[in-house]
Amino acid sequence: MRKALGLFIILIFAAVIILPAIIIEGISLLQPPVQVQSGQQLVRVYFHQGGDIRIIPLEEYITGVVAGEMPADFELEALKAQAVAARTYTLKKIEDARSKPDDHHPGADICTDPAHCQAYADDDVLQERWGLINFWRNKGKIQEAVRATAGMVLTYQGKLIDPVYHANSGGRTESAAAVWGQDLPYLQSVPSPWDKEAPRYQAATTFTLEELDRKLGVDLTSVPAASLAPSGGTAIRVLERTATGRVKTIKIGDRTFSAVELRRLLDLPSTYFTWLVQGDCITFNTTGYGHGVGMSQYGANGMAREGKNFAEILTYYYRGVKIENR
Numbered sequence: 001m002r003k004a005l006g007l008f009i010i011l012i013f014a015a016v017i018i019l020p021a022i023i024i025e026g027i028s029l030l031q032p033p034v035q036v037q038s039g040q041q042l043v044r045v046y047f048h049q050g051g052d053i054r055i056i057p058l059e060e061y062i063t064g065v066v067a068g069e070m071p072a073d074f075e076l077e078a079l080k081a082q083a084v085a086a087r088t089y090t091l092k093k094i095e096d097a098r099s100k101p102d103d104h105h106p107g108a109d110i111c112t113d114p115a116h117c118q119a120y121a122d123d124d125v126l127q128e129r130w131g132l133i134n135f136w137r138n139k140g141k142i143q144e145a146v147r148a149t150a151g152m153v154l155t156y157q158g159k160l161i162d163p164v165y166h167a168n169s170g171g172r173t174e175s176a177a178a179v180w181g182q183d184l185p186y187l188q189s190v191p192s193p194w195d196k197e198a199p200r201y202q203a204a205t206t207f208t209l210e211e212l213d214r215k216l217g218v219d220l221t222s223v224p225a226a227s228l229a230p231s232g233g234t235a236i237r238v239l240e241r242t243a244t245g246r247v248k249t250i251k252i253g254d255r256t257f258s259a260v261e262l263r264r265l266l267d268l269p270s271t272y273f274t275w276l277v278q279g280d281c282i283t284f285n286t287t288g289y290g291h292g293v294g295m296s297q298y299g300a301n302g303m304a305r306e307g308k309n310f311a312e313i314l315t316y317y318y319r320g321v322k323i324e325n326r
């Protein structure tokens with residue numbers, strides 16, 4: 001009798017714990033396509049650091065994206081705006097991945113590399129970043145922003161938009177045409193005065209001439225110091241500016257760079273810069289943080305502080321868009 005009871009307990013244990021674990025593990029190994037389960041879309045997320053793909057329900061995924069992309073102490077309406085932008089981007093990536101798998105992460109819709117898709121922070125990362133008490137408070141606040149906007153996306157003429165955003169525009173956002181050469185009606189330049197009050201508004205990045213030579217493949221160490229000066233110098237010269245005053249193309253030594261490329265090579269905060277020569281060093285003084293196109297996150301926070309809601313923030317930075325439920 002006792003033996004039978006023991007066997008029964010083992011069987012129950014197998015049915016309740018082991019069997020579901022095997023099934024779930026088996027499912028994740030198969031990497032199923034995106035499907036709707038109990039009304040919620042699933043996202044196939046490629047974790048670029050570990051190289052694994054996890055299937056995450058959409059709204060749970062969006063919570064991790066907002067946590068990864070925007071400081072949790074931002075205003076609730078700014079977090080809601082970020083949630084709608086993140087959801088729009090995600091659904092667009094899912095659409096794209098269905099029609100043509102992404103070469104960077106075949107079998108997944110999106111990745112956690114902010115340089116390629118968008119950042120995502122899971123609970124382990126957030127607990128480490130915030131500590132346990134702040135974790136529950138911050139996560140609750142972000143979940144509230146995601147829940148309040150559940151299913152909402154941004155569209156232009158019925159299609160999901162490319163909801164690009166950046167940290168701080170430096171006072172005026174940039175058009176997509178000026179930065180990437182592609183004119184999009186909803187990504188035009190708008191004033192963003194709130195950014196001037198925010199951190200990351202201005203920064204200085206200093207390089208020695210040797211460092212610049214190495215990073216850019218030029219030879220500034222051999223030119224006279226006077227030719228490096230921003231006014232009248234010939235060795236470093238801005239060839240073209242965008243309508244907002246950002247650098248568009250610049251000649252450095254005997255090479256010409258697009259400012260976007262220069263920003264990437266030197267890891268500059270933005271393309272909105274001047275420079276200063278001191279001895280054998282050059283300091284780039286930048287305004288703003290990020291490419292400057294679309295929504296400014298600090299601008300969104302400034303608008304929210306002034307009492308604007310997430311819809312007002314989104315339709316301000318993305319001109320002519322609609323907020324729809326998907």
Ligand SMILES: [Zn+2]
Binds near residue numbers: 104105110116
């Ligand atoms: Zn990616």
